[in-house]
Amino acid sequence: MSNRMSVLIVDDEDYIRDSIKLLLEDDNYNCIEANNGYEALELLEKREDEINVILSDIKMPEMDGITLLKIIKEKYPNKVVIIITGYPSLETAVETLKMGADDYITKPFNVNEVSSKLQKAIESSKLKKEVILLNDVVSIYESTKLLSSTISQEEIFLEVHKNIIGEWGMSGFYVKLFDRKLSFQYADSRVIDYVNEEFSPKNVIIIFKKVDVFQFNIQYDNKGYSCFLFPMYSKNGLWGIFCIYCDAKKKISDIRKHIMNTYVGEISLALQNSLAYIEISDGYLQTVTSLSNAVDAKDSYTRGHSENVKKYSTMIVEEMGFNSIFEKYMTYAGLLHDIGKIGIDTYIIVKPDKLSSIEFEEIKKHSLYGKEILEPITFLGDVPYYVLFHHEKLDGSGYPYGLTAHEIPIGSKILAVADSYDAMTTDRSYRPRRNAIQAVEELDRCVGTQFDRDVVAAFKSALKKKGYI
Ligand SMILES: [Fe+2]
Numbered sequence: 001m002s003n004r005m006s007v008l009i010v011d012d013e014d015y016i017r018d019s020i021k022l023l024l025e026d027d028n029y030n031c032i033e034a035n036n037g038y039e040a041l042e043l044l045e046k047r048e049d050e051i052n053v054i055l056s057d058i059k060m061p062e063m064d065g066i067t068l069l070k071i072i073k074e075k076y077p078n079k080v081v082i083i084i085t086g087y088p089s090l091e092t093a094v095e096t097l098k099m100g101a102d103d104y105i106t107k108p109f110n111v112n113e114v115s116s117k118l119q120k121a122i123e124s125s126k127l128k129k130e131v132i133l134l135n136d137v138v139s140i141y142e143s144t145k146l147l148s149s150t151i152s153q154e155e156i157f158l159e160v161h162k163n164i165i166g167e168w169g170m171s172g173f174y175v176k177l178f179d180r181k182l183s184f185q186y187a188d189s190r191v192i193d194y195v196n197e198e199f200s201p202k203n204v205i206i207i208f209k210k211v212d213v214f215q216f217n218i219q220y221d222n223k224g225y226s227c228f229l230f231p232m233y234s235k236n237g238l239w240g241i242f243c244i245y246c247d248a249k250k251k252i253s254d255i256r257k258h259i260m261n262t263y264v265g266e267i268s269l270a271l272q273n274s275l276a277y278i279e280i281s282d283g284y285l286q287t288v289t290s291l292s293n294a295v296d297a298k299d300s301y302t303r304g305h306s307e308n309v310k311k312y313s314t315m316i317v318e319e320m321g322f323n324s325i326f327e328k329y330m331t332y333a334g335l336l337h338d339i340g341k342i343g344i345d346t347y348i349i350v351k352p353d354k355l356s357s358i359e360f361e362e363i364k365k366h367s368l369y370g371k372e373i374l375e376p377i378t379f380l381g382d383v384p385y386y387v388l389f390h391h392e393k394l395d396g397s398g399y400p401y402g403l404t405a406h407e408i409p410i411g412s413k414i415l416a417v418a419d420s421y422d423a424m425t426t427d428r429s430y431r432p433r434r435n436a437i438q439a440v441e442e443l444d445r446c447v448g449t450q451f452d453r454d455v456v457a458a459f460k461s462a463l464k465k466k467g468y469i
Helices: 014-026 037-046 065-075 090-098 111-148 153-167 189-198 201-210 254-296 305-320 324-336 339-343 346-350 357-364 366-374 383-388 410-425 436-445 453-465
Strands: 006-010 030-034 051-057 080-085 103-106 172-177 214-220 223-234 237-247
Touching (some): 006 014, 006 037, 014 111, 030 037, 051 065, 080 090, 090 103, 111 254, 153 172, 189 223, 237 254, 254 305, 254 324, 305 324, 324 410, 346 357, 383 410
Parallel strands (some): 006 030, 051 080, 080 103
Antiparallel strands (some): 172 237
8 A cells, every 4th residue: 555645636627636636746645636526525435544635626616615625624624625726815715724724725836835735734634633642542541540540430420421422522322231230321312222222242242253343323313323332341251332422424533433442441440340349338238237137136125226327327427418438337337336235145135124233334345345346347447436436425424435525436426326316216115215306305405415516416407307307
């Protein structure tokens, strides 16, 4: 294949085409000729990769040079277009440049002018392409960094949307995972239906044995779209497909397709991490729930207590605006706060009468036992310490250490409020329950001595929102 640049010369007059051809062939350009705009577009359609530059007259019958320029720049934005004008007015020149022409040449030609303008336009177009490519690579690199640092599907979606729709100007994207459901898409339902119907896992494996990117067209609402299908791989093989589509008029270069494919690889990895995290934490939660049920089962009166403390703790966490990671920890903390009771004699736990001081000393140990049971479990983070301090009071009269306000972690302060509220609002063997308003009055009464002011305020606000009070 020749390395010569190919120039498409568009002019309705033979002698002009011939004279340009003569000039350019001397300069080692390969010349292709078109008699009018339509012929030029047809040639471009067929020989897009070959043609580097279009030199077009402005005044032609059927389709003028400006219209041709507009169509070329819309369909082939990276092609260099130089307009030939017989009217050397500044106005015409400015107009052609505004329409996206890379330069203009006035008739009659000057040999050196044609050659140097052509060279200059080609160089600047190459530079432009390189800058665009560099921008793409940089934005993909930045995006990849973000994708690898999050397990939130919402964050992944926003980042992917920002790039594919915002930066690249594509119309939509759709992720299809073969064995999981994902609410992660920004696509017309007709594209989704088509992809779902046409691309079964079996078909896709065959397709991606042959090509890296599979391209197809789709039409709806009288508009054509080019769709690009990319494979998503996990360590076990193909686990899904990623479809990106855009207006069929938009030309997507091979390099851009390659960049998209690399990006899809990164998205695939981020989604795998996110789903693995959800699976693992669901597994953790099941384990933690079983443990908490084991504690609650020791006393029929406290059945459901751990679940309730979890519920009230997360209500407080949400109201106080903590992040989702802390919320997850507080879910575990709520369920596990009394886990240490496993180590206390059942007769003390279920005793309907007042506890003797020895028995009370015994039951106080459950905070410490809880911390010891939970400490080796790494996924619990600081939860063992929230559990250890959940009976501490702000005025230092709590147990096991008599910590004061600023020494007690926020997780423990939240547990204390949630725990006391549930204890007050459920029946016990030794007393009947209080109603929600009475329980809140008691929380208020103990603000500053037993309970944290902000935690109680947040809890009251959450209870109001949910209609408890
Ligand atoms: Fe407790």
